[in-house]
Amino acid sequence: MTAPLSLAPNLTEQATAQLRRAILATRLAPGATISESGVADLTGLGKAPVRAALARLADEGLVQPLPRRGWVVSPVTVRDIHEVFGLRALIEPEAARLAAGRVDAAALEQLDAVCRCGYDPSDAESALAFLEANTAFHVAVAELGGNRRLARTLARLLDEAARMLVLGLSARDRTGEMQTEHGTLIAALVAGDGDAAAHAAAAEIAASRAMVTEALLNPCSTARVGA
Amino acid sequence: MTAPLSLAPNLTEQATAQLRRAILATRLAPGATISESGVADLTGLGKAPVRAALARLADEGLVQPLPRRGWVVSPVTVRDIHEVFGLRALIEPEAARLAAGRVDAAALEQLDAVCRCGYDPSDAESALAFLEANTAFHVAVAELGGNRRLARTLARLLDEAARMLVLGLSARDRTGEMQTEHGTLIAALVAGDGDAAAHAAAAEIAASRAMVTEALLNPCSTARVGA
DNA sequence: TCTACTGACATGTCAGCGACATGGCGGAAC
DNA sequence: GTTCCGCCATGTCGCTGACATGTCAGTAGA
Known part of the structure; x- marks a missing residue:
């Protein structure tokens, strides 16, 4: 699932793609909280690319930052x-x-x-x-x-x-x-x-x-x- | 210009606002190349917030990344x-x-x-x-x-x-x-x-x-x- | 029952290391 | 003398690890 042998454009793109897909598939359910370290451990990537990916997904409206608390998958209202x-x-x-x-x-x-x-x-x-x-x-x-x-x-x-x-x-x-x-x-x-x-x-x-x-x-x- | 005594929501927001304003005012002309360390030195901020700001501005279409080369202010065609x-x-x-x-x-x-x-x-x-x-x-x-x-x-x-x-x-x-x-x-x-x-x-x-x-x-x- | 404290946890930030692309320089071939 | 090619120095990003800061949940005490 981590696709370690991909041609690796860069780790940020990988993290973004993985997270986006998980969110769109509702594998990460709306309203679920996620932590950078948790995603980093799960994907085997560092925190920096995970962080950049979350920031980008926040810009896309799929997640929302909770300052000093973590991130939450945007609920669907x-x-x-x-x-x-x-x-x-x-x-x-x-x-x-x-x-x-x-x-x-x-x-x-x-x-x-x-x-x-x-x-x-x-x-x-x-x-x-x-x-x-x-x-x-x-x-x-x-x-x-x-x-x-x-x-x-x-x-x-x-x-x-x-x-x-x-x-x-x-x-x-x-x-x-x-x-x-x-x-x-x-x-x-x-x-x-x-x-x-x-x-x-x-x-x-x-x-x-x-x-x-x-x-x-x-x-x-x-x-x-x-x- | 660096507004050091602002109430600091966070440094990324500050860097984003400063860079955005500089680009919109054409103080950073279209086509100009900018480097993370250069902006960091100029603003007194660290590289991390500057990097996050540039990524966000890239998402807005105001700058474009040149991998391993820096960033360029998007030209206006x-x-x-x-x-x-x-x-x-x-x-x-x-x-x-x-x-x-x-x-x-x-x-x-x-x-x-x-x-x-x-x-x-x-x-x-x-x-x-x-x-x-x-x-x-x-x-x-x-x-x-x-x-x-x-x-x-x-x-x-x-x-x-x-x-x-x-x-x-x-x-x-x-x-x-x-x-x-x-x-x-x-x-x-x-x-x-x-x-x-x-x-x-x-x-x-x-x-x-x-x-x-x-x-x-x-x-x-x-x-x-x-x- | 309510309040204040403490511990754990997560982000926000910084300094540093390695990798990569470019531009300049020197040397060889024509 | 001119041109072309390969090497190397330079500058930059991409990422890692560690520290500082802020928030919340749980708990002890009044």
Whole structure:
């Protein structure tokens, strides 16, 4: 799990990736407290890279510092869900509109990956892998639009949304729906129809939002909501 | 300049604020290289807080790391201007729309501060102080909308825009225009007219964008463009 | 039951070591 | 004489370890 023989870009990146994945998979549950030394011991890394990683994740909104006390995994509130999906609904359709008519082989490749990557509804790791592919797909679309800042902002939002969706995806399998939604979006992008692309993106966001909201309001047996 | 007797929330915050201000005022010109030890010696702080501050500013897009080589102040390209103002144009009108009808005394106070704060077109520090008040005003409006993530994203964009505007503001005094633009926006907010507020915000962004573009395409005697 | 104290624990910071990339210098080949 | 190549000195980050500081939980005492 510590991936000691990776090609090691640097330890900070490793620590960031490990922690981010653990948080998004809810292996570190919302509301859980974590300590630098604890993470350092667990990962085998030093405290400095762990500290830098936590600072970065705090900047991304996934953890919050408790001065002199430690760090806490940001809880997921209804307000957070409103904020994340509200912002996604604002910028993602526009990103799709900008990308319309600019699609190339790379985008279709990303699509292929996400479409063929199913998941096991009862396994958070599997669901996260699916969501990571989904994130990569949407970020790739945003990058096609040419606005790197928009793509970056969206990537951060999608990371937060992924954590929320891990809760929702465990409730029911939505692979099929997402595939058709992606298909609609890609068709619009290839056709260069900006309005249709924006509409497809908005529809997908609305569906995701509904699923998360439903999962939190009607917690099923398999849905575990932290904090 | 080092403010040694401040109430010291922590050194990282101090280093971040000092560096950010130096970059936004173009005291650290775009393209300039900076070293951790150099900043540490200059500010009297240790390397650790300086390093953390640089990492955070890199996350904000104001500096870029050169592994094993140092850090460089992010240059300002035409593409950057398009991206920043394009994204502002996307989210800021919506922020104004959300804030419509929710204004309170605090917003008017911010308004008052920014309106009474003139600047000297030939002094980058003075222009930056004006822009900081302008940023605070717009962020306050965004926060009234209730979406903290939207407000945070906007704050970051406004910081980047401020650096670009420092170049443009030195070309000509735009205090009067901004005051009337703010007046229009506030009137719409108080009246609860979301469409009018969004329109006013969009108009102000377009004006700022035009000024920056003009300043870069037709560099005046007083406009210094780094890198 | 409430208060003050003490111990443990976690962060915040600093000084130092090793690794790596760059630029300049000298020498050899043409 | 000119050009090119390899070596070395220099400067910087990336990371480690240790110390100082601040907070909280648990406990003894009034």
